[in-house]
Amino acid sequence: MKIAIIGGTGPQGQGLALRFARAGIEVVVGSRDPTRAATTVAEVNAKLPKGSSNIVGLSNIDAIREADEMVIFAVPWSAHNDTLHNIKAELSGKILIDIVVPLSENDPKKVDMPPEGSATEAAQAILGSDVPVIGALHNVSATTLNNLDWDINCDVLVCGNSLEARKKVIELIKKIDVKAYNVGDAQSARCVEALTPILIRLNISKMVPFSHSGIQIWAPDHS
Secondary structure, X not given: OEEEXXXXXXXXXXXXXXXXXXXXXXXXXXXXXXXXXXXXXXXXXXXXXXXXXXXXXXXXXXXXXHOOOEEEEOOOHHHHHHHHHHHHHHOOOOEEEEOOOOEEOOXXXXXXXXXXXXXXXXXXXXHOOOOOEEEOOOOOOHHHHHOOOOOOOOOEEEEEOOHHHHHHXXXXXXXXXXXXXXXXXXXXXXXXXXXXXXXXXXXXXXXXXXXXXXXXXXXXXXX
């Protein structure tokens, strides 16, 4: 399996590249600047243990072309819509995994949802119904992802309008030893994405004895 990560030179993208490559999945990191992608990838590959798949750095367009089916979209919110318009023609036959959260420009402890309702829904509106957009991996700490000595301490909520695509994304996420849950269609992203600023607020608070937290789904014990 080979996946692409668009925006893979940022902290979240680098961390996901590390995790998937360690799991034996081929990863192609895409960037607007192929030189930057190659430089970043060299640094990331140096962190991988023996037996991992190699990570390659290319332009956004070339990275998408290299992917079998899954394209993780990890750009900043400010570049979300413009980047999608630029790569739209290359996404035919792919599944876009949108991990972007529309954090407020002046306060990352808040969201500023687009008119469509969420980043996931905005992406689906831009790409049209022929390209399944799945929202996932919004609530995972970049710091945790980039530290391979740490287990990923949270679950992942997966949403989107295509049930088949949701199932495929859940199976992909399982490959990095993370539980993923189907939480319904794309409208669910309005709730899922809005959890991220709450976690940011908790993680920077001096009132709690932790940082880099995520969310976990716990089954009640009625025994």
